[in-house]
Amino acid sequence: MFDEIKFQQMIDRAVEAAIEKHLPKQQKTDEFLKVEEVCAITKKARSTLWKWERAGLLIPSRVGKELRYKRSEVDALMNGGNRR
Numbered sequence: 001m002f003d004e005i006k007f008q009q010m011i012d013r014a015v016e017a018a019i020e021k022h023l024p025k026q027q028k029t030d031e032f033l034k035v036e037e038v039c040a041i042t043k044k045a046r047s048t049l050w051k052w053e054r055a056g057l058l059i060p061s062r063v064g065k066e067l068r069y070k071r072s073e074v075d076a077l078m079n080g081g082n083r084r
Contacts, residue, residue, distance in 0.1 A: 032061065032068040041074060052077070 033041070038049060038058075049069075052058040058077050060067040 031071040033071055033074060035060075035067050035069075038069045038074055042078060 035046060035049060038044075039046060042048070049058065049060075053060060058069060058073060060069050062068075
């Protein structure tokens with residue numbers, strides 16, 4: 001007899017395994033950081049974050065009046081990478 005629930009669970013596990021295998025960890029979940037947190041991690045002033053934004057090196061997301069930075073992009077920039 002066909003068990004639809006078990007079949008769906010089997011599909012869900014297969015999809016999750018495929019995602020785990022093919023997506024880099026940073027793409028699965030990405031933490032958003034406040035300006036103050038980025039300043040602490042990078043040991044840079046707010047003015048430097050603004051300069052990086054103007055240069056296209058680290059672009060924040062805007063949530064109302066608040067700025068948020070993706071941790072993966074901050075990490076990439078600090079490790080010598082560039083998101084653009």
